[in-house]
Amino acid sequence: MxxxxxxxxxxxxxxxxxxxxxxxxxxxxxITSEQVPMRLSKSAYMEIPDNPNATLETDKNGVSRYSDEKDDINITVASNLSLSSSKNEMDKIKDSVATGSKKIVEDNVVIYEKNGTYSVFVKNTQYNDTVLIQSSNKNLLLQCFNSIKFHSPTDSLKFNDTGSSKGSDTSSSKVVDIAQQTQSTVEKSTSSASSSSSVSSSSSGSSYGDSYSDYVSSSRGSGLGGSSSSHSYGDSYEDFV
Structure with missing residues (x-):
């Protein structure tokens, strides 16, 4: 040669x-970015990188989408504050994510990987919260996932600027309050609708199935008064419906 x-x-x-x-x-x-609390619903919160330029949009069904391009993290939430019709929307999102994805199980967490993007679904069947976290950085994805805490909807929380929670309110200027925006959007949507039976029959809490027998699942304390939390991790689209 x-x-x-x-x-x-x-x-x-x-x-x-x-x-x-x-x-x-x-x-x-x-992951070195400063973390701030994100209030997902009346019964869930998590920690995310601090980015005041991130965007948050909520549709008429109460499905919220948070996008942080700088830190490469996207979060989609349908909660107990969303309309029951949000279930169909989340089903479609789950189907789109799962189709053609490579499924990875890491520390009992089912992660979908497609085109360099990692996705994980979290569902709490006790309080009807469903969260989708997506990122091309698997470490960041798992960090956000592991920060999710569920608590009783009757608990009031206080978040300080370091992201910890305790006390009686959410009086931190850095809290990303998805729950507040979801509730406000849903209230506007329902108030502008007619008072027909189809409208009156819809509730402010999402109606999700609680059959997750084929899911990889675990339970852990929420860190708030020892109340329990239950994650259900997607294992197939059929089981999610």
Whole structure:
């Protein structure tokens, strides 16, 4: 092999090594962003990277979508404050995410990977909260997932600027309050509708099935007075319906 060929081989090996190291670091990089609390519903909250430029939109069914392009985290929520029609919307989202995805089980968490994006669904059947977390950074995804806490809807919480919660209210300027926006949007949607039986029969709490026998699931304390929390992790689209 002449010198020219040796140089080419060395260059190719170097490029492959650089790209391999980049992707490994990208997936396993340490999360150093400041964390702030996100109130998901009357019975759930989590910790997310602090980004005042992130966007939050809620549709008429009470399905909220939070997008943080800087930190690469997207969160979709249908909660006990959403309309029952939000179930169909979340079913469609779940179907879209699961179709064609590679399913990874890590620490009893089912993660869907498709086109470099990792997705995890969390459902609490006790309080009817469903959360979808998505990111191309699996470490960040799992960090946000592991920060989710469920508590009784009758509990009042106080969040400070470091993201911890205790006390009696949500009086932190940095709280991302999805619950408040969901409730406000749903109230406007229902108040503008007619008083027909189809409207009056819809409730402010989502009606989700509680059959998750085929899911990988676990329980843990919420950290608030020891109340229990139950995560249900999606294992197939059929089981989610």
């Amino acid at each position: 002449n010198t020219k060929h040796i140089i080419i081989v060395v260059a190719v090996v170097a490029v492959v090594a650089i790209f391999g190291a980049y992707f490994m670091l990208g997936e396993n990089q340490e």
